[in-house]
Amino acid sequence: MSAASWGKTEIRNAVAERSGLPASTVDAVLAALSSVVVEQVSKGTKLQIPGIATFEVVQRAARTGRNPATGETMQIPARNAVKVSASAPLKRAAAGN
Numbered sequence: 001m002s003a004a005s006w007g008k009t010e011i012r013n014a015v016a017e018r019s020g021l022p023a024s025t026v027d028a029v030l031a032a033l034s035s036v037v038v039e040q041v042s043k044g045t046k047l048q049i050p051g052i053a054t055f056e057v058v059q060r061a062a063r064t065g066r067n068p069a070t071g072e073t074m075q076i077p078a079r080n081a082v083k084v085s086a087s088a089p090l091k092r093a094a095a096g097n
């Protein structure tokens with residue numbers, strides 16, 4: 001299945017068209033949403049955007065890996081990562097249901 005790729009402009013235009021809001025207002029809302037998500041994730045807060053996704057910080061354990069260029073064994077330190085889980089409606093849409 002080949003799908004088109006959408007960026008900020010396409011999302012802004014689609015939301016502006018469906019909501020009847022000016023594109024500049026939609027830009028401001030998207031920027032604010034992005035800012036809130038980044039701020040809350042940086043605090044370790046689990047954040048749910050209903051119908052879209054849930055964002056949360058998870059701890060990745062330290063592990064041994066290999067340098068793909070040299071094959072040399074290396075220690076990969078523990079770190080925090082962002083886990084994004086798709087909502088049920090989004091999963092159904094991806095499955096074609």
